[in-house]
Amino acid sequence: MDLKWVDLIVDRHQEKRTALVSILHDIQDRYKYLPEEALRMVASRLHMDINEIYGVATFYKSFSLIPKGKHSITLCLGTACHVRGGPKILRELKNFLHIEPGQTTPDRQFSLNVVNCLGVCAIGPVMSIDGKFYGEMNPMRAKRLIEKNNRKRSGVKS
Ligand code: FES
Incomplete structure (x- = not known):
């Protein structure tokens, strides 16, 4: 999986933790779901625990951890x-x-x-x-x- 978009999205949000939900929305728009590798990269870039990221990703119904259709x-x-x-x-x-x-x-x-x-x-x-x-x-x-x-x-x- 090409994760360059994840880097670009995090850059666009200036690596701000407060922008996590927006970052996840942008990643889902690009990949049609939230791939595990992408979440790990976000955790690393924002210096957050992966479980925190999963907590947010599973809290909102609009996010999907499995691939969505076109x-x-x-x-x-x-x-x-x-x-x-x-x-x-x-x-x-x-x-x-x-x-x-x-x-x-x-x-x-x-x-x-x-x-x-x-x-x-x-x-x-x-x-x-x-x-x-x-x-x-x-x-x-x-x-x-x-x-x-x-x-x-x-x-x-x-
Ligand atoms: S019940 Fe409100 S749009 Fe269907």
């Missing part, structure tokens, strides 16, 4: 989205991607997560792909959006 799918199953059909959408996503929430497809294209609220309850059920929100979702539309992302990746025009 595309991040997040489905809301909070009350407002649940009563409007969230569970049916989850069933469709699981069937289509053949993964459970918290998992990544074997080709590392898609990661699936569920949350309790995305903060836009009025347009529920809500799903996000790579941070872009899609409201008034239904199982068929969710599947089409993923197929569309898959076509983009393979260069096929829709």
Whole structure:
């Protein structure tokens, strides 16, 4: 694994311990997860115990210690989205991607997560792909959006 980006990211944050969360976010943006080697390098550069770094990395739900897919799918199953059909959408996503929430497809294209609220309850059920929100979702539309992302990746025009 090429760790030069870790060095550059730590440099960009001027080796400040107070910037640890930002450093971890930048590393995850680059590698799509927090590789152990990267965390060890951060610990060394910030003169911190590796267990402290792991403590922060496991405290925040947004961090992942296992590789994530190229595309991040997040489905809301909070009350407002649940009563409007969230569970049916989850069933469709699981069937289509053949993964459970918290998992990544074997080709590392898609990661699936569920949350309790995305903060836009009025347009529920809500799903996000790579941070872009899609409201008034239904199982068929969710599947089409993923197929569309898959076509983009393979260069096929829709
Ligand atoms: S409950 Fe789904 S966005 Fe709030």
